[in-house]
Structure formats: structure tokens, C-alpha cells
Amino acid sequence: MNCYKFEESFWDPKGTFGLFRILASASNGYTNFMLNKYSAFRYAGTGMYISYIRRNFGSSNDPRNRIDLIIAYENSTDMIPTNVPMVGEQITSMIGFGFNPINSNSYSILFEVKTVDSLGTSIYEYYYWNGSALPRAGSKMTFTKISPVITSRKNCRLWDV
Secondary structure: OOOOOOOOOOOOOOOOOOHHHHHHOOOEEEEOOOOOHHHOOEEOOOOEEEEEEEEEEOOOOOOOOEEEEEEEEOOOEEEEEEEEEOOOOOEEEEEEEEEOOOOOOOEEEEEEEEEEOOOOOEEEEEEEEEEOOOOOOOOOEOOEEEOOOOOOOOOOOHHHO
């Protein structure tokens, strides 16, 4: 079993779990770690695993709240900010992750964002990223919002095709 630990300077105000965030608000920082089966760490190449976590900037309805990717290596862990939202009661899941083990420089990630409206209807949005390499600390990942609806079929999702 592999164990990974998050390390940073406790006094770093920009750090993941820094003193400033601890004192400023219980609503700031990271939540929803290992929320569901989709957030389990996935193998992403030699000595590398990937997962994600919700990043809060105050209240749960703050529009800046988002998903950050966790890339765990044997001796370090990188937190990568993304533009994938998780605001309010939204549930965000990494429903697709893939890489070609023969050519590990080909990665694809698909997130599903579920929002339930006031009538109880679930609304789904999808965010996709493809790249030749996973980013390192200090980088940001920009996902493309995609529409899985096929014009010839009403309410068709990616896995229905």
C-alpha cells in the first residue's frame, strides 16, 4: 500500500493548509476529499497517482469554489488549480481518466458537474482536458466545457451513444 503525505510550511500563508486559512475561516481551504468512488486515486504512470478535491474560498456558494487536481508522486504531491466548478450543492466527479501506458505523454480527463434545480431535476455539465503531460506545481489546468447532447437524440449523454 502506498501512502502519500501533504507537506508544506505551516507559516506559508499561500500554502494549502496554511496558518492564514486556518485562522481566517473554517470555510476556506479543501473539503470533500475522497467524496465518492470517482475521487479515489488513479494510477497515472510510473510512481504517479491522480485524484481531486474541492477548493473553497469562503461560503459554499462562492463562485470561485472549484476542483483542484492532486497529483501524488513517490516523494511529493502537487496541487493543481482547475476551472472546474463545485459551487453550493453541486457534485463534481472525475468520470473519465485515461492515459496510454505505452506513450505516457497522452492524458485525458473528464469531469461531470451535477446540479439539482429547484424542481429536483438534475442538470449535468461536462469539462474535458487532454494534454501531452500532466502539469506540475505552479501550473493551472484549463478544462473545456463540452456539450454531450447529440442533436438527433434528446437528452443523450456520452455513455448512451
